[in-house]
Amino acid sequence: MATTTNNNTPQTEATIPGLQVCLAREEPVRLDCGIDLKNINVAYQTYGQLNESKSNAILICHALTGDHFVADVHPVTGKPGWWSELVGPGKTIDTDRFFVICSNILGGCMGTTGPKEINSETGKPWGLDFPGVTIADMVRVQARLIDHLGIDKLFAVLGGSMGGMQVLEWAAKFSDRVFAAIPIATEARHSAQNIAFHEVGRQAIMADPDWCGGDYLSHDIRPHRGLAVARMTAHITYLSQSALHRKFGRKLQERDVVSYGFDADFQVESYLRHQGITFVDRFDANSYLYTTRAMDYFDLAGDYDGALANAFRDTKTRFCVFSFTSDWLFPTKASREIVRALNAVAANVSFAEIESDKGHDAFLLHEPEFFRLMAGFIDGAAELHGLPRRED
Amino acid sequence: MATTTNNNTPQTEATIPGLQVCLAREEPVRLDCGIDLKNINVAYQTYGQLNESKSNAILICHALTGDHFVADVHPVTGKPGWWSELVGPGKTIDTDRFFVICSNILGGCMGTTGPKEINSETGKPWGLDFPGVTIADMVRVQARLIDHLGIDKLFAVLGGSMGGMQVLEWAAKFSDRVFAAIPIATEARHSAQNIAFHEVGRQAIMADPDWCGGDYLSHDIRPHRGLAVARMTAHITYLSQSALHRKFGRKLQERDVVSYGFDADFQVESYLRHQGITFVDRFDANSYLYTTRAMDYFDLAGDYDGALANAFRDTKTRFCVFSFTSDWLFPTKASREIVRALNAVAANVSFAEIESDKGHDAFLLHEPEFFRLMAGFIDGAAELHGLPRRED
Numbered sequence: 001m002a003t004t005t006n007n008n009t010p011q012t013e014a015t016i017p018g019l020q021v022c023l024a025r026e027e028p029v030r031l032d033c034g035i036d037l038k039n040i041n042v043a044y045q046t047y048g049q050l051n052e053s054k055s056n057a058i059l060i061c062h063a064l065t066g067d068h069f070v071a072d073v074h075p076v077t078g079k080p081g082w083w084s085e086l087v088g089p090g091k092t093i094d095t096d097r098f099f100v101i102c103s104n105i106l107g108g109c110m111g112t113t114g115p116k117e118i119n120s121e122t123g124k125p126w127g128l129d130f131p132g133v134t135i136a137d138m139v140r141v142q143a144r145l146i147d148h149l150g151i152d153k154l155f156a157v158l159g160g161s162m163g164g165m166q167v168l169e170w171a172a173k174f175s176d177r178v179f180a181a182i183p184i185a186t187e188a189r190h191s192a193q194n195i196a197f198h199e200v201g202r203q204a205i206m207a208d209p210d211w212c213g214g215d216y217l218s219h220d221i222r223p224h225r226g227l228a229v230a231r232m233t234a235h236i237t238y239l240s241q242s243a244l245h246r247k248f249g250r251k252l253q254e255r256d257v258v259s260y261g262f263d264a265d266f267q268v269e270s271y272l273r274h275q276g277i278t279f280v281d282r283f284d285a286n287s288y289l290y291t292t293r294a295m296d297y298f299d300l301a302g303d304y305d306g307a308l309a310n311a312f313r314d315t316k317t318r319f320c321v322f323s324f325t326s327d328w329l330f331p332t333k334a335s336r337e338i339v340r341a342l343n344a345v346a347a348n349v350s351f352a353e354i355e356s357d358k359g360h361d362a363f364l365l366h367e368p369e370f371f372r373l374m375a376g377f378i379d380g381a382a383e384l385h386g387l388p389r390r391e392d
Numbered sequence: 393m394a395t396t397t398n399n400n401t402p403q404t405e406a407t408i409p410g411l412q413v414c415l416a417r418e419e420p421v422r423l424d425c426g427i428d429l430k431n432i433n434v435a436y437q438t439y440g441q442l443n444e445s446k447s448n449a450i451l452i453c454h455a456l457t458g459d460h461f462v463a464d465v466h467p468v469t470g471k472p473g474w475w476s477e478l479v480g481p482g483k484t485i486d487t488d489r490f491f492v493i494c495s496n497i498l499g500g501c502m503g504t505t506g507p508k509e510i511n512s513e514t515g516k517p518w519g520l521d522f523p524g525v526t527i528a529d530m531v532r533v534q535a536r537l538i539d540h541l542g543i544d545k546l547f548a549v550l551g552g553s554m555g556g557m558q559v560l561e562w563a564a565k566f567s568d569r570v571f572a573a574i575p576i577a578t579e580a581r582h583s584a585q586n587i588a589f590h591e592v593g594r595q596a597i598m599a600d601p602d603w604c605g606g607d608y609l610s611h612d613i614r615p616h617r618g619l620a621v622a623r624m625t626a627h628i629t630y631l632s633q634s635a636l637h638r639k640f641g642r643k644l645q646e647r648d649v650v651s652y653g654f655d656a657d658f659q660v661e662s663y664l665r666h667q668g669i670t671f672v673d674r675f676d677a678n679s680y681l682y683t684t685r686a687m688d689y690f691d692l693a694g695d696y697d698g699a700l701a702n703a704f705r706d707t708k709t710r711f712c713v714f715s716f717t718s719d720w721l722f723p724t725k726a727s728r729e730i731v732r733a734l735n736a737v738a739a740n741v742s743f744a745e746i747e748s749d750k751g752h753d754a755f756l757l758h759e760p761e762f763f764r765l766m767a768g769f770i771d772g773a774a775e776l777h778g779l780p781r782r783e784d
Contacts, residue, residue: 033652132652192636192660193628199661200624202654203668204596207617225599232592233625236585241720244584250691258689260425260524262594262681266688268584269591276595289654296658297650299642328633328720 016111017075018068019044023144031140032297035131039120042145043111044068044103047087048095050151056387057151058093059142060102061159061166063364064291065231065283067110068102071095076282085366092371092378094390098155105166106141107133107291109284116217116284126286128214133290135162135298139169146177155385156378158182160322160363161330162291165298168338171319172300172311180381182374184322185363187334188308188341189299194329197237198292201230205285214286227285228276235275240326240359244268301341308341315342318384319349320377322370324362350377408503409467410460411436415536423532424689427523431512434537435503436460436495439479440487442543448779449543450485451534452494453551453558455756456626456683457675459502460494463487468674477758484763484770486782490547497558498533499525499683501676508609508676518678520606525682527554527690531561538569547777548770550574552714552755553722554683557690560730563711564692564703572773574766576714577755579726580700580733581691586721589629590684593622597677606678619677620668627667632718632751636660693733700733707734710776711741712769714762716754742769 020043023029028036045068050057060070060083067074071081071088087093087100104112107130115130122129146154157170157178164186171181187194205211208226212219236244248268252258255265264270304310319342323335332353342349354370356362363370379390412435415421420428437460442449452462452475459466463473463480479485479492496504499522507522514521538546549562549570556578563573579586597603600618604611628636640660644650647657656662696702711734715727724745734741746762748754755762771782 128654132650189642191633192640192642192658193631193633195642195658196624196628196636196660196664199656199658199664200621200628203624203665204599204621206654207596207600207621209601229592229596229599229621232588232595236588236592239585241583241585241723244588248584250581250584250587258524260685262520262598262685264591266584266587266591268588272588272591273595293652293654331633 016043018072018111019046020111021145021148023141023148029137029140029144031131031137032134033132037113037131040106040113040141040144041111041117042103042113042141044101044145045070045072047071047100048098050099050149054151055153055155055385056097057099057101057146057149057154058156058158059146059154059170060087060093060100061142061157061163061170062102062105063159063161063163064295065279065288066163067108068104069110070100070102074282077278082364086371086374092375097382097388097390101145101149103142103145105138105291107138107287107294109287112141114284115214115286115290125217127217128286130286130290132293134294135165135169136173136303138294139166139173142166142170143174143177153177153179155387156180156182156381158184160184161186161360162295164330165295168300168311171315171317172303175312175315175317178317179385180318180320180378182320182322182377183335183338185324185327185330185335185360186338187330188301188311188338190296191334195296197233198296200233201292202289204229204233205289211285216285222280223285224280227280227283227288230288231279231283232272232276235272237329238359238361240328240357242326242357243359246357308337309344312342312347313345315345315347317347318381319347320374321349321351322363322374323353324356324358324360324367325353326357327360327362329360408435410464410503411438412503413537413540415533415540421529421532421536423523423529424526425524429505429523432498432505432533432536433503433509434495434505434533436493436537437462437464439463439492440490442491442541446543447545447547447777448489449491449493449538449541449546450548450550451538451546451562452479452485452492453534453549453555453562454494454497455551455553455555456687457671457680458555459500460496461502462492462494466674469670474756478763478766484767489774489780489782493537493541495534495537497530497683499530499679499686501679504533506676507606507678507682517609519609520678522678522682524685526686527557527561528565528695530686531558531565534558534562535566535569545569545571547779548572548574548773550576552576553578553752554687556722557687560692560703563707563709564695567704567707567709570709571777572710572712572770574712574714574769575727575730577716577719577722577727577752578730579722580693580703580730582688583726587688589625590688592625593684594681596621596625597681603677608677614672615677616672619672619675619680622680623671623675624664624668627664629721630751630753632720632749634718634749635751638749700729701736704734704739705737707737707739709739710773711739712766713741713743714755714766715745716748716750716752716759717745718749719752719754721752
């Protein structure tokens with residue numbers, strides 16, 4: 001696959017391995033905020049081979065703090081790809097059969113143009129001069145990438161959480177280019193509670209003096225403390241009360257008695273602190289502001305006179321919607337609203353609520369029932385799409 | 393009522409109106425951490441008149457960020473007392489019939505000895521030199537106050553959230569001094585999720601450079617930003633998803649379109665920011681650390697060989713336990729554990745789960761069913777206790 005590395009907009013930190021292409025060189029992408037953005041670098045990974053008819057492509061959309069290293073070892077953390085349980089040779093998303101694409105979102109911080117990158121017009125990092133982006137903007141850029149890869153129609157688009165928002169956006173705005181859509185643990189509009197949690201995270205970042213009004217990169221510092229607090233708050237919302245209880249309960253961390261102080265007495269505190277500390281090594285604070293904002297703004301029905309069903313009118317896409325019983329951030333109720341809208345326009349939709357006590361994070365974890373149902377849907381859709389069967 | 397203002401330990405800020413007494417002048421209070429604390433100032437309010445037999449006293453225990461201004465206008469905010477809907481002449485807790493006492497907790501910041509006050513040994517604010525306190529320590533100090541007031545046995549002890557923990561502690565450790573106990577929206581042990589949320593709040597405070605390692609009072613600054621973030625996070629947990637949806641939904645704040653920036657576009661953001669900003673005017677950051685820690689440490693069964701029922705063995709106290717359907721911070725499940733323990737020792741207990749969509753905060757709000765059931769329990773208990781009936 002031909003790829004281009006664009007040196008007009010170099011990265012501010014060590015170059016991230018993987019594929020990168022500069023898109024919108026001629027025709028800018030018109031963002032929802034009204035700004036035309038050109039020369040958009042997109043970092044992405046692919047897995048498997050595109051078949052001759054270019055009909056076996058699956059686009060995976062990543063979540064808030066995810067990236068395109070779906071099934072590769074992460075270049076910063078050294079950990080396995082975030083969906084390596086699901087994606088790979090012989091796995092549910094079988095890279096022996098499908099050509100899997102995942103790109104870092106617009107506004108991200110793993111190689112795609114975002115606030116961390118250099119604004120070629122000023123020669124300095126974008127920071128808060130970066131235009132506000134939306135889920136629709138992310139998808140517009142993904143569509144350009146799919147154009148670049150010469151793919152007319154995707155066999156499937158799937159993703160969880162913010163990735164699921166992108167799936168819904170794809171299905172609504174590019175219906176003819178999506179054969180099957182799998183929105184997972186997501187919602188068609190961000191709830192007040194979820195906006196509230198995001199706002200707390202942003203306030204934590206912006207309260208950190210090292211944020212420097214968004215200009216920390218110019219000062220060669222990072223708002224590590226604020227970003228860690230933001231991550232800690234968010235992390236609690238990704239789990240469930242029962243998962244936290246099962247995993248940690250009130251167990252103490254490397255001690256027999258409490259300290260009567262503010263050390264991490266409890267294992268759950270130590271775990272959360274670790275989540276915060278490690279996150280800052282791999283994520284950009286401004287990128288966190290932009291992407292949480294994009295999620296807050298997501299309200300798909302808003303583009304269709306307030307009626308979500310209108311987003312899917314006359315769709316030929318086949319849908320499979322997933323939720324998880326203990327996910328209180330993107331609860332089953334939110335998935336049911338999507339299913340209801342799809343049913344209202346007689347779309348082809350199946351829905352599964354997976355029994356799990358792992359909370360929102362369940363979509364990233366080992367959930368055999370989820371994998372099994374997903375495999376069933378994908379295999380059925382592949383057959384309808386004229387793709388060869390899974391080899392047993 | 394005779395009260396003493398102790399000038400050995402003057403307050404660091406403007407004196408707070410109300411009653412204050414210096415307790416443990418001779419006999420120190422032995423805290424759970426092993427430290428003996430003397431000369432403990434306790435700020436408190438009383439409402440109504442103590443009868444001749446001293447049998448009509450009700451102790452109200454306040455929650456994390458509450459104080460003793462239950463039914464008085466708050467001296468800092470100018471707002472009505474936090475339970476003025478419930479407590480007053482002719483109200484559910486009728487101050488024409490009962491002598492109501494509420495004291496600021498040990499470790500608090502509204503006049504009772506805590507990290508904000510001057511350590512008489514050093515002449516400087518305690519800060520992090522203040523000993524770690526527990527719910528049991530708070531109750532030990534309350535018991536001294538009740539001694540000071542010449543009351544042998546309380547007619548009732550009631551409180552919600554952290555106040556409810558104190559109620560359980562009173563019923564367990566001072567069973568003979570409590571005729572009726574009303575723990576509301578509480579739990580007998582703090583859950584991993586709740587510890588996690590508290591830890592995020594503490595990290596937000598301690599991440600603020602103005603916290604100065606806890607010594608901010610000596611530098612005449614306050615970690616306002618960190619404390620505001622802590623409050624914002626906590627505030628979300630006090631509400632329910634449906635309450636946030638009903639109250640704010642996705643309504644924009646004084647604008648027709650989003651800003652594509654990080655202003656408070658949504659009303660829920662503006663509301664949360666307001667909660668954070670106003671909180672710092674009335675609360676001390678170190679006090680927040682100490683009191684959240686006290687809640688984290690609360691595990692009543694831990695004092696009774698891990699069996700909560702043992703805490704209430706042979707109790708003669710009558711209990712009425714309340715929970716609220718949409719409270720996900722202190723869910724009904726936690727109240728049921730208390731009720732189960734009480735049932736296991738054949739205690740006299742009634743339990744009511746109140747239908748409300750207002751989340752944990754419901755116990756502070758206008759909930760007619762809650763008030764009605766509470767009145768019924770109190771009136772019945774008063775009759776058994778030989779107190780005159782409510783005048784209709």
